[in-house]
Amino acid sequence: MNAARHHVIIGTGVAGNQAARTLRQREPAARISLLTLSALPFYNRYDLPRVFRGVHDWREFLVDPPSYYEEQRIGLRRCTRVVNVDAKRKVVMLEHNEELPYDTLLVASGGRAYLPEELSEYQPLLDGFGSFEQAMAMRRKLPDEGTVAILGGDMIGLDLARTLIDTGHSVVLVAGKQTFWPHVETPEQRQELLRVLERMGIEVIEADEVGGIASIRAGARGFATRRVVFGNGRECTADVVLPSFGLVPSVEFMLGSGVGIERGLLVSPSLRTTDESIFAAGDVCQIWSGEEKRYRFYYGWKNVRAMGDLAARNLTGDDETFEPAQDETLHIEGGVTIHSPFWEYA
Amino acid sequence: MKTQPIYLEDKLREVNESGRLTYRSRSMPTWCPGCGYFSIVDGLPGALNDAGIAPKDTVVVSGIGCSSRFPFFVNTYGFHTLHGRVLPVATGIKTANDALTVIAIGGDGDGFAIGGGHVPHAARRNVDITYLLFDNGIYGLTKGQTSPTSAVGFRTSTSPYENLDQPLNPLMMVLTYGATWVGQAYAGRPQQLEALIKQAIAHRGFSYLHILSPCVTFDKTDKTYQRLGDHVVDVPKEHDTGNLVAAIALAANTNTPALGVLYRTVRPTLADALDAISEKAGYKGAGVRRRAAA
């Protein structure tokens, strides 16, 4: 009967996909359902800056061809939103009003871009870079040599910035608390790092808070369409404004399930939530760290993939604990290039 | 009027205990939502149930058309025959076995167009069957063409300008054909409909019940719930159901269709006559068909 188990995985990011892969290897007969909000199969989000290098066919970003899921008998459910999880009945409720029963559930819903509450009223004027669709949308909005204002920063945003500079666009970075998220840097390091960014050709503005964002009537070609005003009176203009303040875990749909949640899903070092048959992996979970005596997030695709793999193994009988797969130190080489583990993917 | 609360569980108990549901088949009727036929397919079981006629002793025969889907939705014997040929087949069934309650079902087109030639003969022979005619004045199954009872001026796909032909008056026809029980009902009045079906079945001889029933899909102007609801009246108290002329007069008034029993008389049925013959011919038995029935 174990063979016929139904493993449901919420999220097709690095973690979810790795988990599916591992599960299939370990339980050839099991049913595996992979749920995602995306309309596309798993693709490499780290690669998205390439849309600015002329790659516009989503198939170029796929990690596995569509046939992979059929061969592996992995039920890939796209455009599917989970609205609730009934842990007692072991059922996932989908937004379109379908009930999906599971034997084991792995939550790998990752995180979405965090927008500070004080900026929430400007939402309509802001762009995103979290998906292929958003990336293409930004690509279409941005004229050649156009300007992107990145609010906050964070390593994902900075990575995009590198590409944009490279492709002849200009970047204004409005530095703030999360500039090097998820790295934690000392004030000294910070100054050093910002200087490197400037050397890369990024205009860095240190502003305490954004006082307002306005849309300027788009004039002749090349005219900026957004004006950002800061608390300290300074201001800048840009074609696209990209808030980039790190990620917040997507957990709303888990509130009804009764499992422990703080910012993310609280899991043991073996990635088990407070519910026996529900695990979590990736950016969505806060893992208890024995030595640090606190729940903490581990970012970076290597960690996330390791979590996916570990969760799958523990779901199928093992009981191992999570070991970070990559160091998170940020260092500068020759005073010119920044090295972040979050930029090293293959 | 006061809005009296209705309590579902009470209603359900009532319906279940009545036993009428046992006369329904399992398959859901597939007519368009709003179709008057739903009312009839609920009425016949009710009537049979009240009359205490067992499903096994009932045969529902139909021709072709929306109405003729009927046998599939009742839990009795059923014969879905050919277009217009319901009465001959029904006659055969009844002639071969008196013990059966035979209900013939048909629409206006099936009964008075292609099958029109059969009606007089079933009537004059006084075959002991009940003919429920669903009159919606249209060919529904073939998506809305004029039928023999479509009103003059009525527009359909085959009379896109207007229908020229005078509508038949089936009631007057069957009255003159010599039907021994003639009544009229309206799908929008389920209780009365059910009562009339019951009487028609109880009648010994050819009983004809004309049922006005709206087609919500193809008739937005003529036989609508709105118009029928406003115009139907009850057969006047003082009407003498033994008076053929009075009955014909009632039937002639199509502006305010009279609901109820129009005519009722007693005459030997086809079976009676045939048995009389075989007795004349010197047959001594108690009636071969009755034995066949046992």
Add this chain to the structure above:
Amino acid sequence: MSVVVVPQDKGDEEAPSSAQVMHSEDPRDVGWVIQNIPCQSACPAGTNVPAYIRAIAEGRHGEAYEINRSANVLPGVLGRICSRPCESVCRHGWSGNGEPVGICNLKRSAADLKSAGHRITERLYAPTGKRIAIVGAGPAGVAAAHDLSVLGHDVTLFEREQHFGGMLRYGIPEFRLPRDIIDFELHNALRLGVELRRGQAVGKGPDQVRVANLLKDHDAVLLAAGCMAPLPLPLKVRGDAPESADGCPDVEHGLPFLMGLHRGERKTVRRRVAVVGAGFTALDCARVATRLGAQEVTIHIRTAEEYIPVTKEEIFEAKREGVRIKGLRTPVGIILDSEGRLSGVEFVQNRLGGWRKDGRRQAIPIEGSEFVEPCETLLIAIGQKTVNDFLDIRVELDQWQNVRIGEDGMTSARGLFACGDFVTGPTTVVEAIGRGRLAAQKIDTWLMGKPRRKRVVQIVPVQEPLRERAFDFISRQHMPTAPLHDRLGKNQLEVELGMDTEQTTQEARRCYLCNLHYQIDVDRCIYCRACIEVAPRNCIKLVQGVEVRPDGTYGSLREAREWNQVGAIWIDNNECIRCGACFRACPVNCISISCNEFVEVDTP
């Protein structure tokens, strides 16, 4: 007591004659109302929400205000600071239906938009000559005083503070609840000759009135002294100048902090403020602190943001004002510097446990996971408890050391009643008001020897659907708020500005009017399913069975898949959103609508 609001006095619409109105006590009708009007059932004061929202939608704001008053005497107040138990159960918020109706905001709108010359309508009872003393002029006391005075009793209200209102006035900051609103509605509540004794404490001390004497001079005494003592938080003190936490000027309890502020004392905070606690009080402290000029304000909670009993709106506004919330931590100590000033708070890391009986989440400290958060001011708002040491007569207490009351609302001492937070421990304002009214009812019953009023279901036919399907697509109206930069340093500036008439009407239209009861007359139904065809939800069903619960409410319908099981076609009122589509579609008019709601009538 409460104004009996029936759709009789509906301006334009022709009023149904009393012949059409029927009253029912059938448990199934009672059950229907309880089950089908979730907002009213969830309201501790039993506010007839659909009735007042319908009044608003039809532009009768004054009437809407009265319908509110009939259930809770302070609509304008609750319209601002209610904890909104109703909205969390609103049918419009059910999965697939969108967002709940802004019931609370509408309550406020009714108060804001009623005509200037609005006159209060109340059905008064003849004087009974009975004298009643009430201790404490908080929400519970005031509600009780109002109801009892309406019932013809002679009420005296004792309040320790200089002004009435209790928690309303001293616990809640002005930017959430302007004082003139409190004054106005308290006046209306107590205008029926209630004798007011301000600054008159009840207790054993000198120039304090003794409860024993109150009992002597009155037919009944009601204790509604609330829950005014902060829960103590044991904290280890570490640092260069060890002394007790109480001595430290930078550590203060939230409630006294707010009360002091509202008594007019000058309050200050230093650069970084830590607030511990998870209730409205904690949030208020934090938001006051930002207004007093703190640079960095953080609320530290034992569980997590998702589990704290505060409305999302409050949390959102607090965050916009820069307040941060950190979870899974319990304060265990404070660190003082050489001057004995606060330099940090020591916390222990928690993990989440199961759920407590009260529906709150448990937090379990983890051995040896202590850590320090630097800060210069600590405000402790982890809850309140009752004080009953002022009682000079012995009464039974429960396990939480609160006064125990019986079914009849009376304490172990004859004639001495108690209600509100004083009995239940800390709850919400609307809860307190509900309790106060209940107490009033019980006192009245006890004094008069029998209940004078009873609750019945009134059923009034409604000619046609009162809604359009389009209303269901109106999105929830957002409460306009004061610009962020205006708020700093201004404790008086009200943050929520109130909705204008247009917004109000739009929001009111969103209400499904759950008190409308759609039913199919099974005997006249022809099973044609025209209604199912137009149904916007899975709300009309072919049924073969239904589960009826002991309390008269309907459980799940057993749907029929086969024709010979179809006992009836039925409108599932639980799914029904009162859009009226079926009513309009039925070809034989076998669908009827009635307005079913609770009313109170005199007992014979």
Add this chain to the structure above:
Amino acid sequence: MRTDVQISICGSAGEGTIAAGDILRNALAAAGYRIISFDAYPAEIRGFGKCVARLRATTEQVYSLKEKSDVLVCLNDEHGIPHVDDVRDFGAVIYEAKSITRLAEGGHVSAHVHPGQIPYPLALRELSERATGALRSRNLVALGYLAGLYSLAPEPFLRIIEKKFKSKGAVAEANRKAFEAGRLAGTQTFKLDMVSFGSPSAGQQSVMLSGNAAVVDGCLDAGIDNFFGYPITPATTIMERLATEMPKRGKRLVQTEDEISAIAATIGAGYTGARAATATSGPGLALMSEMLGLGVMAEVPSVVFVSQRGGPSTGIPTKTEQSDLNMALFGSPGDAPRIVIAPTNVEGCYRCAGKAFEMAERYQTPVVVLLDLYLSNRYETVVMPAKPPFEPNCDKPLAKQELGIGYRRFALTPDGVSPRALPGTAAGMHVVTGLEHNEFGRVNEQPENHEAMSRKRHDKLLAALQHPDFTHYKRFGDEGRVEIGLLAWGSTFGECLAAMFRARTEGMRCAAMKVVMLQPFPAVAVAEFIDQCDVVLVPELNFQGQFAHLVQAQTGRIVHRYNRVCGGPMVVDEILAEMLRRVGTRRQKAA
């Protein structure tokens, strides 16, 4: 860029599936694309019947649908799910985003979309209600979405919607709103599929016609005078359209009480020299068979359009089949030779309809035009000839001197056709009868007379094999000797043609021949074709191989049958597979 996009819309009959397909194909045709389209709908008008509207828009006209659609629109889950498999990789699946009933696992379309297909959830119900306040217009929302997603110009759609619903006033407005709402949603959707429309084809303006509509145009252009009919699927639409068009031309149509009456009246009208016709399906033809015999015996022109459907008896009234061939050819008492022709595509419907009147008149006999549901109901874009290619009068001239006493209505002539005097002709008075008669029309049961007359009635038809300006049969594909030949009739030929071309691309030498004239039968030409093929395959939509029988009987050659009664059209891939199998085994034998 060339266009070849196939779109399927499926839902329950009540959801306006067919109407949506109709608007879509007309809009696309108006936009200048070539269309072939075939809908399947259930007998129940509404209720739970499943139906599918399918259309293929191309740059040049084609006569068959593709295996897999590029786009699928599901108006409801239950009926949509089975069709998801018929969508190609990187194609689009559009479906209702939310269900109002609680679904069990797998109850929603999204659960069945292949990883290679692109899912497009669409809030059909909500958009329809928001736009119109009712659920009715879901189908229009879906159309708008297609237009938005694939950037199709809205004008043709709006024009068609206006036209289709103008009689219904408010409905048109509601539908326009629904369409616009859907279109907005479409333009706001990020298009991820690999489906796109090229610029439409230039060239002559084509019109969109169904097989039955083409028949009607043929009748009208050939100058039909009278029509008598009784409703029966799938022939009804012929009467419906004629009922609109004939009065405009002062011509007369009567809906009779049954088919017997319909054919009787038709023959009656034919007797007076009018061009008269009736239309029916198998069951109706059965009722008519005796009357047809009378038509043959009395040598009265009449045209009978028979649109075949699944049989026997009431059978499968809403599915296609080619199983009435035998009845059309032989179904009458006695030796009753009549002309039977069967078009293979919509344009053919037009030509055959017109030509049928010519033949009936010239050879004084009933002419049966065999269609089938697939051909009657399918739509194609057709380039209409500038002027009608039909002879207005084909009556054999009647010389004055032949009249008067001794006028021989049934004179034995070399070609067997006797000049007829129409009622009203002075000195032409005579009697026609169903009884055997002599040249004068008087009853005569003498053996030699009966033989002579039987031969006359038979031989006069042979001339039809040379009937001018008419395609009796046609060969396609490779010339000369071929490995395999396809021999087909009626609607099936479109798929055969597609299969044949596919086979050639796969390196097979092959040809396909269509036979339009079924009686009299072009035996010589067909035999010749058969002799040039290593193997001959006869695909047809009946179980008995009725056409294969005919071919073998008429040519004495052996052919291989390929019979399907699947209720739908032939499947190109299956024909191809069968060809490969036949050729394969042959090649093996050879090797």
